[in-house]
Amino acid sequence: MLDPREPIIRFEHASFGFPGLIALKDISLAIYDGEFVGVIGPNGSGKTTLCRAVLGLLAPVEGHLHIFDCACNELRCHHRAKIGYLPQKGVVDRNFPVTVLETVMMGRYGALGLFKRPGKKDRDIAQEALAQVGMDSHKNHALGQLSGGQQQRVFIARALAQQPKVLILDEPTTGLDITAQHNVIELVQQLHDELKLTVLLITHDINMIRSRVDRLVLLKTRLFAAAPPAEVLKPEILHQVYGKDLVITEKDLVIVEDYHHHH
Amino acid sequence: MLDLLAYDFMQRSLLAAAIVGGLCSVIGVFVVLRGLAFVGAGTSHAAFAGVTLGYLMGWPPLLLAIVFGLATVWITGWVEERGRMKLDVSIGILYTATMALGILFIGLMKNYNAEVYGYLFGSVLSVTPEELSVIGALTVLVLGLLLLFSKELYFIAFDQEMAEASGVPARQIFFLLLTLVALTVVVSLKTVGAILVFAMILIPASTAYQLTHSLATLTLYSATIGIFTSIAGVLISAFWDVPSGPAIVLLATTIFFIAVFFSPKRERRTRLVHTH
Numbered sequence: 067m068l069d070p071r072e073p074i075i076r077f078e079h080a081s082f083g084f085p086g087l088i089a090l091k092d093i094s095l096a097i098y099d100g101e102f103v104g105v106i107g108p109n110g111s112g113k114t115t116l117c118r119a120v121l122g123l124l125a126p127v128e129g130h131l132h133i134f135d136c137a138c139n140e141l142r143c144h145h146r147a148k149i150g151y152l153p154q155k156g157v158v159d160r161n162f163p164v165t166v167l168e169t170v171m172m173g174r175y176g177a178l179g180l181f182k183r184p185g186k187k188d189r190d191i192a193q194e195a196l197a198q199v200g201m202d203s204h205k206n207h208a209l210g211q212l213s214g215g216q217q218q219r220v221f222i223a224r225a226l227a228q229q230p231k232v233l234i235l236d237e238p239t240t241g242l243d244i245t246a247q248h249n250v251i252e253l254v255q256q257l258h259d260e261l262k263l264t265v266l267l268i269t270h271d272i273n274m275i276r277s278r279v280d281r282l283v284l285l286k287t288r289l290f291a292a293a294p295p296a297e298v299l300k301p302e303i304l305h306q307v308y309g310k311d312l313v314i315t316e317k318d319l320v321i322v323e324d325y326h327h328h329h
Numbered sequence: 330m331l332d333l334l335a336y337d338f339m340q341r342s343l344l345a346a347a348i349v350g351g352l353c354s355v356i357g358v359f360v361v362l363r364g365l366a367f368v369g370a371g372t373s374h375a376a377f378a379g380v381t382l383g384y385l386m387g388w389p390p391l392l393l394a395i396v397f398g399l400a401t402v403w404i405t406g407w408v409e410e411r412g413r414m415k416l417d418v419s420i421g422i423l424y425t426a427t428m429a430l431g432i433l434f435i436g437l438m439k440n441y442n443a444e445v446y447g448y449l450f451g452s453v454l455s456v457t458p459e460e461l462s463v464i465g466a467l468t469v470l471v472l473g474l475l476l477l478f479s480k481e482l483y484f485i486a487f488d489q490e491m492a493e494a495s496g497v498p499a500r501q502i503f504f505l506l507l508t509l510v511a512l513t514v515v516v517s518l519k520t521v522g523a524i525l526v527f528a529m530i531l532i533p534a535s536t537a538y539q540l541t542h543s544l545a546t547l548t549l550y551s552a553t554i555g556i557f558t559s560i561a562g563v564l565i566s567a568f569w570d571v572p573s574g575p576a577i578v579l580l581a582t583t584i585f586f587i588a589v590f591f592s593p594k595r596e597r598r599t600r601l602v603h604t605h
Contacts, residue, residue: 163542172483175495208542
């Protein structure tokens with residue numbers, strides 16, 4: 067089942083962007099079934115673009131992108147339902163009238179396709195997804211009344227309701243308190259382990275994920291590294307991307323700071 | 330009152346009001362959730378411009394209303410998608426431009442035409458059997474499409490990008506919604522008029538929004554409020570001999586403020602403020 071030699075996502079010299087703006091340039095990267103990959107890089111480095119590309123929301127302007135066994139040189143690939151996605155946290159209107167279960171059921175809609183009504187099977191899948199994130203007791207609550215961490219869990223459950231092979235999370239911990247951040251990452255790790263999901267996790271918090279991921283992908287428009295954390299988190303590599311404001315202590319602890327740090 | 334109900338015209342207008350009230354309040358759910366309120370207002374004025382051109386040229390007014398309404402929503406949707414301009418700016422320009430066209434077309438008419446003003450202010454009591462069948466047919470079409478694509482429409486109303494990412498053809502569904510808004514406006518022109526149709530779309534859904542945390546319940550409440558206020562408004566209108574459009578809209582507005590006052594959401598907010 068977990069053939070580490072079989073890439074399920076393959077970028078071949080792929081570039082993405084719009085006329086006059088290249089967001090990602092000449093990316094060659096293979097992601098294997100069952101991998102836990104952390105995507106890091108400064109703001110504006112193309113991390114979200116990478117997600118959108120994998121989701122088929124953005125076609126390469128140069129090069130190729132293969133997902134599963136489908137060449138995604140065109141938009142509107144039908145592989146999308148196989149990829150669960152947690153977008154960067156927008157502001158959820160606290161009064162938007164939707165219950166937790168209704169939110170998770172939306173995860174079934176893409177997989178069901180047009181003209182099909184969700185049935186008991188879909189409700190069961192949604193309930194199970196809620197149980198997997200530990201929110202099943204909240205299913206009839208209003209989404210807007212939950213805490214930020216609970217809302218993220220519900221959105222992860224919505225992604226799971228698609229019964230995806232790949233889970234993409236775009237900065238899932240941003241804006242959460244420290245306990246909630248830890249819980250969300252813990253949940254992602256658990257889903258990766260138990261459901262054998264391939265996970266792409268975008269984050270700024272390198273410390274939080276470095277002991278958990280199989281590989282780190284370091285981006286700044288170009289791909290600077292895609293290797294196990296110990297090989298990526300080296301001063302000479304990080305310096306190229308983050309510049310001076312990054313310090314690595316002897317214990318390999320990475321600190322990103324806004325100001326120049328003196329030893 | 331029962332004498333009044335025996336009249337054909339009264340039965341027709343009650344039926345027309347119930348149909349239009351129900352249709353507007355159901356489409357209103359998606360309009361309110363997707364943040365298209367201003368689009369509804371713009372479309373109704375564009376449709377009115379179509380009606381005036383129809384009377385000026387002797388072409389079928391409702392057909393031109395559909396053409397003008399659809400052109401407005403599609404241009405608006407296209408502009409938003411391209412990210413060229415904020416939605417409220419583009420619709421604001423089209424809104425006023427089409428209204429200017431409407432006034433121009435009225436000015437070009439040789440004679441004063443009272444029927445044109447009927448489309449501006451609505452006259453549900455004068456709905457003819459032919460108009461009622463057009464209203465009925467368009468309503469069946471719009472409600473049918475709403476029902477067929479309801480899960481996709483709810484999804485894009487909540488989060489269009491997420492919907493697209495999970496495989497829903499979100500852009501096409503968005504344009505379908507815009508098209509249905511335009512058709513709804515045209516259906517309602519004769520009964521409530523270009524100025525007030527916007528209220529019929531907005532108020533029932535906004536009222537229901539105050540009362541529930543569930544999408545399914547929201548739609549049910551909105552439709553109930555829309556149908557009830559329309560029928561009650563027509564009865565008030567016939568009884569006290571006041572114009573029907575304002576009777577419906579003012580009744581709906583009253584219920585809206587009552588709902589805001591007694592909203593469970595309002596209570597919860599207040600409690601949160603107090604505990605902090």
